[in-house]
Amino acid sequence: MTSPQPADTRTHGRSTQTATLAEIAREAGVSAPTVSKVLNGRADVAPGTRSRVEELLRTHGYRRRRAEASRSPLIDLVFHELESAWAMEVIRGVENVARDAGLSVVLSESAGRLTPGRTWADQVAARRPHGVILVLSGLDESGRALLTSRSIPFVVMDPAGDPGTDVPSIGATNWQGGLAATRHLIELGHTRIGAISGPSRMMCSRARVDGYRAALETAGLPVDPSLIVSGDFHHDAGYRQGLALLRREDRPTAVFAGNDLQALGLYEAARELGLRIPEDLSVVGFDDLPVARWVGPPLTTVRQPLTEMAEAAAKLVLDLGKGEDSAAATRVELATSLVVRSSTAEPAAH
Numbered sequence: 001m002t003s004p005q006p007a008d009t010r011t012h013g014r015s016t017q018t019a020t021l022a023e024i025a026r027e028a029g030v031s032a033p034t035v036s037k038v039l040n041g042r043a044d045v046a047p048g049t050r051s052r053v054e055e056l057l058r059t060h061g062y063r064r065r066r067a068e069a070s071r072s073p074l075i076d077l078v079f080h081e082l083e084s085a086w087a088m089e090v091i092r093g094v095e096n097v098a099r100d101a102g103l104s105v106v107l108s109e110s111a112g113r114l115t116p117g118r119t120w121a122d123q124v125a126a127r128r129p130h131g132v133i134l135v136l137s138g139l140d141e142s143g144r145a146l147l148t149s150r151s152i153p154f155v156v157m158d159p160a161g162d163p164g165t166d167v168p169s170i171g172a173t174n175w176q177g178g179l180a181a182t183r184h185l186i187e188l189g190h191t192r193i194g195a196i197s198g199p200s201r202m203m204c205s206r207a208r209v210d211g212y213r214a215a216l217e218t219a220g221l222p223v224d225p226s227l228i229v230s231g232d233f234h235h236d237a238g239y240r241q242g243l244a245l246l247r248r249e250d251r252p253t254a255v256f257a258g259n260d261l262q263a264l265g266l267y268e269a270a271r272e273l274g275l276r277i278p279e280d281l282s283v284v285g286f287d288d289l290p291v292a293r294w295v296g297p298p299l300t301t302v303r304q305p306l307t308e309m310a311e312a313a314a315k316l317v318l319d320l321g322k323g324e325d326s327a328a329a330t331r332v333e334l335a336t337s338l339v340v341r342s343s344t345a346e347p348a349a350h
Helices: 021-028 032-039 047-059 085-100 118-127 141-149 174-187 203-218 235-246 260-272 306-321
Strands: 008-012 015-019 074-079 104-109 131-135 154-157 169-172 193-197 228-230 254-256 282-287 300-303 331-334 337-339
Touching: 021 032, 021 047, 032 047, 047 141, 074 085, 074 118, 074 306, 085 104, 085 131, 085 260, 085 306, 104 118, 118 141, 131 306, 154 306, 169 174, 169 306, 174 193, 174 203, 174 254, 174 282, 174 300, 174 337, 193 203, 193 235, 228 235, 235 260, 260 282, 306 331
Parallel strands: 074 104, 074 131, 131 154, 154 169, 169 331, 193 228, 193 254, 254 282, 282 300
Antiparallel strands: 008 015, 300 337
């Protein structure tokens, strides 16, 4: 009897062995077409069978050959939340690259979770896109194994946590940005500087606050923990936490708002309390969204090159899909830069 033709490869250490649908099927106690259905994200497979097959695919390091993994003309773009101007800048960057490559973009949202769920993974397997870009998100071990077994490349943009050395990622110099924002305020003469952080579970948020602390410590200024309040990168958090900071008897004369949306919330809190920007309060944001130039006064902020980051992520995922594995462990950080506008000034004399 003729043995099955190798359909895929798996690597153990330095040796490469062949694996076939038939071998996986035999070990799972199912037919080869059933394994194929699981690989293709078909819904007509019992949950228990699907889990058993996926576990075997993961255990054996099963990977479909790229040449045999027919792809749809799509890039999957996954956000943990899809509701702000920040997301629009990312979409624009991915669209720029996808359009030039003759591809379309599929948007998904993981409803605030930092890893998309199993339903999403099955849908991606069924779509067979050219690649997946996860924004402020990531993949758990089973999700990574599922995409790897289908030879669907993925890149994490602005990862929420440490994505691991073997996961390609595109980020920005968040620590340097927080340092530059705070140093600018110190150079203007501010000594009581507040900070509204983003979610502590996000690596970019922690890095920005670490940069803020470093600037204060380098300048010989104390870091007052009570001046560091937690936000969630949304307007309402900037407003609520801004009120809390600005109602203090010893209120800060300047605030690093963590991102532009929180800065806009802080603007609203200052207006409500009758404080003028920048005469009574200096404000620095982070991102440099288009709205930063339009508000009154125009916002001093740290420019995060969101569109360029998204373009880099899209180019990288397409390169990986072409088999350019030299980029597989790439971790790129694009430079941030301070953009000084009219929301910062010397502190008022008392």
